[in-house]
Structures are given as C-alpha cells and as structure tokens.
Amino acid sequence: QVQLVESGGGLVKPGGSLRLSCAASGFTFSDYYMSWIRQAPGKGLEWVSNINAGGSPIEYAGSVKGRFTISRDNAKNSLYLQMNSLRAEDTAVYYCARDRIFGGLDHWGQGTLVTVSS
C-alpha cells in the first residue's frame, strides 16, 4: 500500500535551515508529481510546493519562494524540502503528498512538525 513518511522536523532558530525528507513506498514514485503542504498550529492548509515526476517543472507558493527548495531522488524514492532563512511564520506541520496533478492529492504522510523559535 502507498506509504509516505516525513522526517527532519524539529526546533530551529529564526534565520536557520532545515531539510525535510519524505520516504515513499508502495507505488512507482517516478511516475508521480509530489507536493509539500503545511499547516500552522490550529490553522488551515497551505500549499507550499510541487515537483514534476522527472524533477522539473517546480512550483512554489509566494510565501516560500527564494527560501525553500523542493527536490527529489527517484532512485531513492525520496522527496525533500530544503528550508532556509526560516521565520516564525514557517512554524507548521509539513506534509508530503502524492499529487495526481489532475486529480488531487490522493495520499498524505502523517506530517513532521517544524518549530521556528528563539
């Protein structure tokens, strides 16, 4: 069955960096777009970024463009999110999701919490 497992979250100071990973299994990873979505504590969902099955094209939300970088390694069935220049408002649970691009986000991981605080 499809499984997505995020890791790499934690506490980081403002201005710091963090790299999230998402390990995928149970499907042909290289056939699918993948996305990152985040949810601040007690708030709604915010789409962050997605990446084509082959690694390009890539899209970002305006709130993270220039600071976050999405990437993937199809040989390792893994998705990544490099987050630089972190701000307090980046504090959220970060989910990776399989993106059918023309059919919604059909599988989600359990999420990893990123807390940006001094």
Place this chain on the structure above:
Amino acid sequence: DIVMTQSPDSLAVSLGERATINCKSSQSVLYNSNNKNYLAWYQQKPGQPPKLLIYWASTRESGVPDRFSGSGSGTDFTLTISSLQAEDGADYYCQQYYRTPHTFGQGTKLEIK
C-alpha cells in the same frame, strides 16, 4: 493567486441530516478545453492528515461513501454530506489545482449535534 473562500466557517448539523459546505474561487477553475473543474475536497480529522474525498469537483475518490457528493462549476462549488454519520465530524477543505499555487479554502468545521 486564486483565492478560495469557504462558507460557513463552521456548522453544526444533527445526525442523519444533510450538511452543505460552499466554496467560491476568485476566478474560474473550469478548463474549457476538457470541460473539467480543477477542484478537490478534503476531510481532516483531529491529529490526522487530510483525506481526499472528491476531485474534478464531483468525482468521488475510491472508497469514499456515496453520502459525500460534490457539485458546481466555474467559481461556485458545494460539498454535500447527506445523512450525517457520527464519524463525519471533521474539518473540510476545498482546493483548486487549476493554477499554481494550488490554493486551499480556509476550511469549514463540521460538528455533529
């Protein structure tokens, strides 16, 4: 960016009754060349990731009970849950995937009375 606005922000509906959640997009998400609306609905229960319910505005995801239905076109959409069950209490979100960023509505909290 396409702004998605849901209404109401919260609602309380009795067991067995019907719940209706609305979603309005700031611009049309209907792609004329294939006549498809690029709109999805998700359910999220506390402590869990979201679950895809509906895509193409009205196509039910595999395994989703048929009491969940989606309708609408262009800029106005509705998620209807007929005959509410206790397990339907959750937050519901619409999302457009017509244009990046693939924005979500602010969410609607559904409480079962």
